[in-house]
Amino acid sequence: MDLHERIARRQSAHNGGRLLVDREYLSPAVHASEPVGRGSVLERCLDALEPVFDGELPPPIAVAGPPGSGTSAVVTALFAALNEIFGDSGRVIGTSTRTDRSGPTTWFVYIDGRRVKTPFAFYRAALSTISDETVPESGIGTDELRGRLVSRLERPNHRAIVAIDHHDEPETLAYERVLELLGSVEDDVTTVAVGTSEPGDWNGPTVDLPAYRRHELVDILADRTSTGLAAGAIEHDSIRALADWAEGNAHNALAALYVAASLANEANEGRIGEDHLETAMADVPKTGVHIDRTLSLSSNRQKVLLDLLSVSENSKPIREVAREIESESSVTASTVTRFLYELADLEVLERVGLDSTGSGRRPSSVEPRFSPIAFRSLVAE
DNA sequence: GATCCACGGGAATACACGGATG
DNA sequence: CATCCGTGTATTCCCGTGGATC
Structure with a gap:
């Protein structure tokens, strides 16, 4: 956003007397293009990536920090900027940094493990960064996509650094899985594992972020x-x-x-x-999950979450909640029940044990581990 | 026609508890 | 007393189907 735009927004805000000038800029699900207050962390990441500046690939790196410490913010910003400089998307953008550069092409590929969960989706996401041709969404085999990626990276002086974010959350692409998927091009690729912890049996360099x-x-x-x-x-x-x-x-x-x-x-x-x-x-629950975890869910799960919020004033057994949601939606209680258990496995909901009401197994209830108000507002968009 | 994968429902399995059995 | 069994519930798991895309 340039200065004129800023002034224009400010002006319209005063004219309209509106409180919210830029809703998107306030959104907790959107990263700033330049992280605030993480200068030293950026430096340490650049240190770890130093070989890139000599045309080499660094060893695999881990970036780890507690929730809300800016790991994603730092890596997304860094990778976007580095890819501008070292990548070669084929776009004709003659920035001064680009024209000064010579040497091999190194793409910086950022993979959001919350949204990229299958091999097909992984190759597709990687290809869309590495190649400027449009990548099909379906109708084509996974092997075909892998082939395209491999042939692109096997060319001399072409390599990639792949960041796999959220690798240690439930149901996301695990780090080991990514290594398997990159197996045939491992000499031309290095990885950056981003999460709250390092991958298992890690012995490479780690950039630790403090809160x-x-x-x-x-x-x-x-x-x-x-x-x-x-x-x-x-x-x-x-x-x-x-x-x-x-x-x-x-x-x-x-x-x-x-x-x-x-x-x-x-x-x-x-x-x-x-x-x-x-x-x-x-x-906002202090030990909850990132709101983006709810936003990365498919729309029918989001719908069930919305219904859950409107239905569950006090904690009721899952069975009852599911029955009430069934009446508001097109799916059966059985399916809603399964969704609720799945969402609990994803840590989006927390299961709370209830007292036994009679015979049979003890029921449990579910409570949101995210801000209901923020969720309602962000999903409505 | 091929391909991916989200969907959806119900089957299968696990658990809790009281009472019967050895 | 320890174990098994039946019943009722909770929880997990599986797999065929179809939409969307090429």
């Missing part, structure tokens, strides 16, 4: 509010309160900010009040 410190969280929140909200829409004290509450978890801080802003906006108030902040912090 954000308080003032860093304040900077992140201030950056988002200055662009996303009308001027003066939030007190600096409120930002500090959010940062304190989030205890280093940037996702939780941003989610609560987003919820508070949404509440104030819906109430047609020009600024975020104390009550909005309180409600927001209560709505």
Whole structure:
């Protein structure tokens, strides 16, 4: 966004008296194109990738940090920038950095394990970064796609660095699986494993991210509010309160900010009040999962989640919840039940044991491990 | 026609508990 | 007393089908 655009948004915000200037910039599911407050981490990542600058491939690297510590934010930003410089997408963009460069082509491929879960999807995602031809979505075999990837990488002076993000979450592409899929081109590819922990029996270099410190969280929140909200829409004290509450978890801080802003906006108030902040912090579970985990689900699961939120005031057995959801949707209770168990396996829901009501096995209930208000708002888009 | 894979439903299995059995 | 059994529930698992795309 250039300066004119910023000013225009600010102006329209004042004219319309609107609180939300840029909803997307406030979204906890969207990474900033340039991470705030992670300069030293970026440097350490570049250190680990140093051989690239000499036209070599570095050894496999792990990037690990606790939830909300910015691992994804750092890697997505870094890979986008590096791919601009070292990749060769075939696009005719004559940036100065590009024309100065000589030497081998190195693509920086970012794979989001939450959305890329099958071999077919993996090859497809990799190819779309590496090649500028359009990659079919179906109607073509997985072997065919692998063949295209291999032939592209086997050419001299062509190689790739593949980041596999969220490799240690349930049902995502595991790191070992990616290694298998890359087996036939392993000499031309190196990997970056991004997650909350290193892959099993890891003995390569690791870039460890610490949780954000308080003032860093304040900077992140201030950056988002200055662009996303009308001027003066939030007190600096409120930002500090959010940062304190989030205890280093940037996702939780941003989610609560987003919820508070949404509440104030819906109430047609020009600024975020104390009550909005309180409600927001209560709505975002501190030990929950990233909101993007819910957003990466298929639409029918999201629908079931929405129904669950509207149905379950107090914790009821899964069987009853499923029956109520059945009446609002087109699927049977049996299918809803299975979805709810699956969502619990994905850690999106938490199973809560209930007291036995009679004979038979003890029922359990499910509760969201994400912010309901943020989910409703983000899914509606 | 080929291919991927999301969908959906119900079958199969696991568990809890009380009561019968050895 | 220890174990088995039957019944009722909860949970997991499997697999055929069809939409979308090429």
